[in-house]
Amino acid sequence: MIVIVDYGMGNLRSILNKLQRMSEDVIVSSDINAIEQANKLVLPGVGSFETGMANLQERCLLSVLKWKVLEENTPILGICLGMQLLTLSSEEGDVEGLGWIDGETKQFNLGEHHSSLRVPHMGWNSIDIHRESPILHGVHSDSEFYFVHSYHVCCRADSSVIATTNYGYEFASVIQKERIYGTQFHPEKSHGNGSSILKNFIERA
Amino acid sequence: MLKARVIPSLLIKSGKLVKTTQFKDAIYIGDPVNAARIFNQKQVPELILLDINATKDNHPIFIDIVSRVSDECFMPLTSGGGIKTIEDIRQLLNSGAEKVSINTQAVENPSLIAEASSTFGSQSIVVSIDVKKTRQGRYEVYTHDGTKKTGIDPVALAIKMEEMGAGEILLNSIDRDGTRQGYDIELVKKVSDSVGIPLIASGGAGSIEDFSTVIHKGHASAATAGSLFVFHGKRLAVLISFPTKEELESSLSKV
Numbered sequence: 001m002i003v004i005v006d007y008g009m010g011n012l013r014s015i016l017n018k019l020q021r022m023s024e025d026v027i028v029s030s031d032i033n034a035i036e037q038a039n040k041l042v043l044p045g046v047g048s049f050e051t052g053m054a055n056l057q058e059r060c061l062l063s064v065l066k067w068k069v070l071e072e073n074t075p076i077l078g079i080c081l082g083m084q085l086l087t088l089s090s091e092e093g094d095v096e097g098l099g100w101i102d103g104e105t106k107q108f109n110l111g112e113h114h115s116s117l118r119v120p121h122m123g124w125n126s127i128d129i130h131r132e133s134p135i136l137h138g139v140h141s142d143s144e145f146y147f148v149h150s151y152h153v154c155c156r157a158d159s160s161v162i163a164t165t166n167y168g169y170e171f172a173s174v175i176q177k178e179r180i181y182g183t184q185f186h187p188e189k190s191h192g193n194g195s196s197i198l199k200n201f202i203e204r205a
Numbered sequence: 206m207l208k209a210r211v212i213p214s215l216l217i218k219s220g221k222l223v224k225t226t227q228f229k230d231a232i233y234i235g236d237p238v239n240a241a242r243i244f245n246q247k248q249v250p251e252l253i254l255l256d257i258n259a260t261k262d263n264h265p266i267f268i269d270i271v272s273r274v275s276d277e278c279f280m281p282l283t284s285g286g287g288i289k290t291i292e293d294i295r296q297l298l299n300s301g302a303e304k305v306s307i308n309t310q311a312v313e314n315p316s317l318i319a320e321a322s323s324t325f326g327s328q329s330i331v332v333s334i335d336v337k338k339t340r341q342g343r344y345e346v347y348t349h350d351g352t353k354k355t356g357i358d359p360v361a362l363a364i365k366m367e368e369m370g371a372g373e374i375l376l377n378s379i380d381r382d383g384t385r386q387g388y389d390i391e392l393v394k395k396v397s398d399s400v401g402i403p404l405i406a407s408g409g410a411g412s413i414e415d416f417s418t419v420i421h422k423g424h425a426s427a428a429t430a431g432s433l434f435v436f437h438g439k440r441l442a443v444l445i446s447f448p449t450k451e452e453l454e455s456s457l458s459k460v
Binding site: 014018122148189 | 372403
C-alpha cells in the first residue's frame with residue numbers, strides 16, 4: 001500500500017489521482033495505523049517549512065515516519081516542501097527538519113547579477129542528471145518539470161544530489177540517500193517525465 | 206532556464222465549453238473535460254479554465270468541472286470565475302487547481318487579493334484584468350465579463366494588484382478577443398513594463414508568430430489563446446490543436 005501522508009499542507013487530490021492511475025493500492029491518510037502498514041510513503045506539501053513540521057508534530061506523525069523510514073527502510077518520496085522537510089533545517093523558520101538528508105533548505109539568493117529572475121521560481125525548467133538513480137530510470141538530462149518554490153535544498157554530501165536545475169545558479173532538484181528520495185518539482189504536474197518518476201518510485205524504489 | 210509559456214484558455218458558460226468574440230457571441234465547442242484530456246495528450250505547459258458568466262449571473266463556483274478537468278491535467282491548472290471569498294479560493298485549490306484567477310472582486314474588493322496571497326501564497330493568486338480601448342484611444346478596465354465600465358486605468362490597477370500580493374497578471378484585450386488579429390502589443394507592453402510580476406497576455410492570437418511578438422515586443426512572460434487552439438480553417442470547424450514543442454521553440458527563438 002502506498003500512503004500519501006496528509007498533514008494539512010496543500011491539496012493532495014492531484015498526486016492521489018495520478019498515483020491511482022499507476023497503482024490500485026493508494027490512499028491519502030494521516031492515520032498512524034495506515035502509515036505503519038505502508039510499503040511506500042509519499043510526503044507532498046506546499047507551504048512553509050515551519051508549519052509543515054508543526055503539522056507533522058501535531059498529528060503525532062514524527063515518530064511513526066522515523067520508524068518506517070529509518071528502521072524499516074520503507075521508501076519515501078518527498079515532493080517540493082516534502083523534499084525540503086527531509087533536511088536538517090531551513091532558513092524559512094527556526095525549527096528542526098526531519099534531518100534524514102544531511103543538508104539545509106535555503107532561500108534563493110539570486111544577487112544583483114540575476115535581477116531579471118524572480119522568486120518564486122515558477123514554471124517549467126530542465127534537470128541535469130549527475131548520478132544514476134532508480135527514480136530517474138528512463139528519464140534523461142534536459143527533461144523538463146514543473147517547479148514552484150522560493151527555497152531549495154543544499155546537500156552537504158554531493159552523493160545525495162542526483163540531479164540539479166539552473167535558476168540563477170545550480171540547485172539540487174532530485175535527491176536520494178538510500179531509499180529516501182526527494183524532488184523539488186511536482187512530478188504529478190509534469191506530464192510524461194513526471195509520470196515516469198512516479199512510476200519508478202512505485203516499481204523500482 | 207525557465208521556458209516561455211504558451212497556454213490554452215478554456216471558457217465555460219453554463220457548464221459548457223464555449224468560445225467568444227469580443228466577450229460576446231459564445232459558440233458552443235463541446236465538453237471541457239474532453240478538451241482538457243486532448244490538451245493533456247498534447248502536453249500543453251499549463252491550462253486556464255474560466256467560468257465566464259459566474260459573476261454576471263451570480264453562479265456558485267464551478268467546483269465539479271474544475272475537479273473533473275484537473276483530474277485530466279498532468280500540468281498546472283489556473284481556474285476562476287465568480288470568486289468572492291477566501292473560502293471560494295480554498296475550494297478551487299482543493300479541487301486540484303494550482304492557481305486561481307480573480308477579476309471583478311480584484312476591482313471591487315482589492316483587500317481580498319491581499320488576504321488571499323497571504324493565506325495561500327502569491328504564487329497561487331492571479332489577477333485577471335479585462336481591458337477595452339475607448340473612442341479617445343485610452344485603455345479602460347471592465348468587470349463583470351466585460352459588461353461594466355470602471356473608469357480605471359489598467360496600468361494603475363496592475364501596480365496596485367502587485368502591491369496587494371498578486372503573483373501574476375492575466376491581461377485580456379476585450380477588443381481583440383476571438384478576432385485572431387494579433388495581441389494588443391501596446392497594451393501588453395504598457396502594463397508589463399509597469400509591474401515586476403509575470404504577465405500573461407490574452408486576446409487576439411491568430412498564429413504561432415503572435416506568441417513570439419507578444420513575448421519579445423510586448424514583454425509578456427506568457428501568452429494564452431483560445432480560438433487558435435479550438436478552431437480550424439476559415440469555416441471555424443471545431444478542432445483542438447496545439448503546436449509541438451519544436452514548433453513553439455523555433456517560433457519563440459525568433460525575435
